[in-house]
Amino acid sequence: MTVPKPGSKTRNSRTGRPIMAALELLGRKWALRVLWELHQNSPCSFRTLQKLCGDISPTVLNSRLTELRETGIIALREKEGYIITDEGISLGSIILQLDAWAKKWASRMKIDLDDAHDRTKEKPGKNKK
Amino acid sequence: MTVPKPGSKTRNSRTGRPIMAALELLGRKWALRVLWELHQNSPCSFRTLQKLCGDISPTVLNSRLTELRETGIIALREKEGYIITDEGISLGSIILQLDAWAKKWASRMKIDLDDAHDRTKEKPGKNKK
DNA sequence: GCATTACGCTACATTATTAGTAGCGCTACA
DNA sequence: TGTAGCGCTACTAATAATGTAGCGTAATGC
Numbered sequence: 001m002t003v004p005k006p007g008s009k010t011r012n013s014r015t016g017r018p019i020m021a022a023l024e025l026l027g028r029k030w031a032l033r034v035l036w037e038l039h040q041n042s043p044c045s046f047r048t049l050q051k052l053c054g055d056i057s058p059t060v061l062n063s064r065l066t067e068l069r070e071t072g073i074i075a076l077r078e079k080e081g082y083i084i085t086d087e088g089i090s091l092g093s094i095i096l097q098l099d100a101w102a103k104k105w106a107s108r109m110k111i112d113l114d115d116a117h118d119r120t121k122e123k124p125g126k127n128k129k
Numbered sequence: 130m131t132v133p134k135p136g137s138k139t140r141n142s143r144t145g146r147p148i149m150a151a152l153e154l155l156g157r158k159w160a161l162r163v164l165w166e167l168h169q170n171s172p173c174s175f176r177t178l179q180k181l182c183g184d185i186s187p188t189v190l191n192s193r194l195t196e197l198r199e200t201g202i203i204a205l206r207e208k209e210g211y212i213i214t215d216e217g218i219s220l221g222s223i224i225l226q227l228d229a230w231a232k233k234w235a236s237r238m239k240i241d242l243d244d245a246h247d248r249t250k251e252k253p254g255k256n257k258k
Numbered sequence: 259g260c261a262t263t264a265c266g267c268t269a270c271a272t273t274a275t276t277a278g279t280a281g282c283g284c285t286a287c288a
Numbered sequence: 289t290g291t292a293g294c295g296c297t298a299c300t301a302a303t304a305a306t307g308t309a310g311c312g313t314a315a316t317g318c
Contacts, residue, residue: 006235018231023161029305032152046266057306062267072238087234094226101220102147106135108216109201175295186277191296
């Protein structure tokens with residue numbers, strides 16, 4: 001799979017807008033999670049990272065790590081293992097905000113779920129009146 | 130596929146930490162992109178949204194929309210189409226920061242790519258000395 | 259030496275997710 | 289009564305992730 005970099009053309013962005021590359025890169029499975037874990041545990045070995053992500057398969061982990069490395073967000077240093085770069089740290093601080101957002105979201109969702117009286121399994125209405 | 134909500138147990142988070150649910154939800158393909166587009170074009174019809182995302186297949190689009198609806202980030206209103214909720218707007222503003230980050234990233238990446246003299250196709254070193 | 263442990267990572271078969279296309283049932287509006 | 293738009297589903301093919309085993313290497317202990 002090709003690695004989305006700013007300037008590279010994603011599916012619909014002939015313009016190569018950086019945000020599109022970022023969204024594609026970070027939208028891949030486990031990418032955000034790997035970044036989050038490494039942001040809090042740098043440096044970190046491949047295997048430790050794997051455990052932190054709940055025994056994610058080494059195949060995907062390696063894919064994501066390669067992509068993040070090629071885009072300069074993380075790096076691999078001998079003896080230290082994987083580290084987060086300055087670029088990655090600034091990106092990580094955005095994820096910290098996501099963490100804050102998620103907490104508020106959680107408390108609101110909880111209320112909504114309570115209101116729904118355990119109807120959480122229901123699919124949302126099929127657009128009926 | 131089950132929809133990750135705060136409180137729901139993701140792969141490795143028995144704790145159900147909100148951030149984990151958020152990372153899983155937003156880490157799915159097209160989720161961030163859909164959110165980004167809807168943040169800038171709300172309300173928006175299904176088909177318009179589809180075009181904005183570069184003719185994404187309706188299957189995934191509908192999956193992502195359903196997930197985002199079940200988690201209260203977006204909503205579907207009759208005659209208006211899809212809209213972003215307050216929850217979604219606050220999340221969207223985080224993505225705006227991602228946009229800002231991506232621009233800086235792009236300028237740094239450009240320098241790095243130039244430095245590399247068109248070796249962009251190369252895989253990163255196989256951990257050799 | 260020689261087993262043990264850990265490292266980053268690959269191979270490979272299985273399963274899950276996405277892509278791509280066609281079109282349904284419905285509501286306007288002409 | 290035709291055309292166009294809507295949200296969305298059905299279906300198959302293509303692609304990506306999972307899960308397990310294990311390679312080649314290096315460091316440690318005996």
